[in-house]
Amino acid sequence: MSRGGAGARPGHLPVLYAQVMDGLAVKAEGTYLDGTFGRGGHARGVLSKLGPGGRLLLMDKDPEAIAVAEREFGTDPRVSIRRGSFADLAHWDAVSGGLDGVLLDLGVSSPQLDVAERGFSFGKDGPLDMRMDPDSGESAAQWLARASEKEIADVLFTYGEERMSRRIARAIVARRGEQPLTRTAQLAELIASVMPRGDSKIHPATRSFQGIRIFINRELADLEAGLDAAYAWLKPGGRLAVISFHSLEDRIVKQFIARHAKAPPTHRRMPVVQPFTPTLRAIGDAQKADSTELAMNPRARSAVLRVAEKLAEAA
Known part of the structure; x- marks a missing residue:
């Protein structure tokens, strides 16, 4: 959840920076896509390794991120910039020649978390928005105002893994009957008021905010579509690097790589084994931030990096 934020300041690097650079193994004349510019x-790290014939394609849903990209990279002839979700990368003509590497750094960027007006953080009071693209779709407040109690509970349980989802949903529906929920602090305080007091170090609203944010932004559906598109346009030898920030994302990435890298398990009642040719190989194990990085950037504690390479057999 610290996507790109630390990298914006001199002397600081974004999450798992060295591991990402190693994983992408940037070729000087290659074409790389960063689907989450932040x-x-x-x-910046990829561009520093590219020669005059290299290409860097930058995407982000967030108009503020795109404004930074245009300001800092817009005059570089090696760089192309597009506002939109990485789920739609296949529709960008710039990828038509194939890609030597794709980076997806999931979750919420530090600037999005740190600006109260974006409505992502329960630690800063602001409008209850949570949209990564503020010009598209419903805000969290709009959805909470119309969704049924069951819909809210399902989202909190499925995407936030919140065990008290029904209790919280019931409280939200009761409160909105008295007054609209329009501020992050309102929602955080309401959730805290109905949660049992425990010794957990995380705020009682953490899982609920995560669940609502993932739902509002279609994060898991976009991830699945983006992985398929990246796989389709990677050249043989091209690398896919994905940083996840919670178990739901990481499970999708892990299973995606395994599906293309390992033969499915066989069953006794199916004597005819279908031939399987791997088209991806995992590069090492899942990687996490070390103690040095965590000391500088506590938000990196939940980051998990997985890297895979497309095999020549897939050509």
């Missing part, structure tokens, strides 16, 4: 920390 504030450009990883993008």
Whole structure:
């Protein structure tokens, strides 16, 4: 959840920076796509390794991120910039020649978390928005005002893994009957008021905010579509690097790589084994931030990086 934010400041690097650079193994004349520009920390690293014939394609849903990309990279002839979700990368003509690497750094960027007006953080009171693209779709407040109690509970349980989802949903529906929920602090305080007191170090609203944010932004559906598109346009030998920030994302990435890298399990009642040719190989194990990085950037504690390479057999 610290996507690109730290990289925007001199002397700081974005999450898992060295591991991402190693994983992408940037070729000087290659074509690379950063599907989650954020504030450009990883993008700067890739660009520093590209020669005059290399290409860097930058995407982000967030208009503020795109404004930074245009300001800092817009005059570089090696760089192309597009506002939109990485789920739609296949529709960008710039990828038609194939890609030597794709980076997806999931979750919320530090600038989005740190600006109260974006409505992502329960730690800063602001409008209850949560949209990564503020010009598209419903805000969290609009959805909470119309969704049924069951819909709210399902989202909190499925995407936030919140065990008290029904209790929280019931409280939200009761409160909105008295007054609209329009502020992050309102929602955070309401959730805290109905949660049992425990010794957990995380705020009682953490899982609920995560669940609502993932739902509002279609994060898991976009991830699945983006992985398929990246796989389709990667050249043989091209690398896919994905940073996840919670178990739901990481499970999708892990299973995606495994599906293309390992033969499915066989069953006794199916004597005819279908031939399987791997088209991806995992590069090492899942990687996490070390103690040095965590000391500088506590938000990196939940980051998990997985890297895979497309095999020549897939050509």
